[in-house]
Amino acid sequence: IHGFSSPKIIPVYKRYNAFNHYVSISNADRSSELKYIATVYNGIDSSQFTLNEHREDYLLLFGRIRPDKGTHEAIEMAKKAGMKLIIAGIVQDRKYFEEKIAPHLNHDDIVYEGSAGPEKRNLLLGKAYALLHPIRFNEPFGLSVAESMFCGTPVIAFNRGSMPELIRDGKTGFLVRNTDEAVDRLADIPKIRRADCRKWAEENFSMEKMIEGYLSVYEKVLGGQSHRH
Structure with a gap:
């Protein structure tokens, strides 16, 4: 999630807390009402x-x-x-x-x-x-x-x-x-x-660091799913 257009949109995201995996682009950008799996900073070439x-x-x-x-x-x-x-x-x-x-x-x-x-x-x-x-x-x-x-x-x-x-x-x-x-x-x-x-x-903040961060998120998510089955 890259920022919130308005606080009014947070309840929409909140509905998906139970089965979604939110990633913030900074710790400062997190909402206390949402569940995050990680922070991954934007990557730059x-x-x-x-x-x-x-x-x-x-x-x-x-x-x-x-x-x-x-x-x-x-x-x-x-x-x-x-x-x-x-x-x-x-x-x-x-x-x-x-x-x-x-x-x-x-x-x-x-x-x-x-x-x-x-x-x-x-x-x-x-x-x-x-x-x-x-x-x-x-x-x-x-x-x-x-x-x-x-x-x-x-x-x-x-x-x-x-x-x-x-x-x-x-x-x-x-x-x-x-x-x-x-x-x-x-x-x-x-x-x-x-x-x-x-x-x-x-x-x-490199592109490589961002890719590494998202790969880690996918591994966590997919690993968690395999444990549930």
Whole structure:
């Protein structure tokens, strides 16, 4: 299950608790009313991402542009830190973009790149000083967070949803409570080894790891069925 469209849908899933095997994409995304057999994190094709040991001096916000993704908060962080911010992603909330984001955009320190395909994504993530992920909701899983770490780029994220599972605080990024904490943590980014970010991502969020996880689930399910017969 990848998130719930609404809490109202949980009773529908609950009806199948007795004879279904639910798999969550993070522990944070579990509902206490459902029975789970395992958590299997989303798997990413690591060959699409290159470890880049040489960071540049810009911050990056990568993902859909809408209020709960924290685009405005990222701008606030960059301005407080006096650093360049590149924003890449599709606009999902046009009103929010025009009122809260567009007035800050220029060609120097707050730059909107639009959406980014695989090649551009790899370059933007790989060269960034840090990825900013100031989410305002309990995100089930953050693909851009894992992708950033595959490139060796640390992540500064608000500590909610699945973020404590994706990020090793102090090792592959920092979990923070607000924009001021995020700005303070920017000074500590050079202490993080970019190779450690890549290693962590490979060990936990690779395609191979996901396949291994689902094979283990199938073995559990099929093994349980054979014992019942």
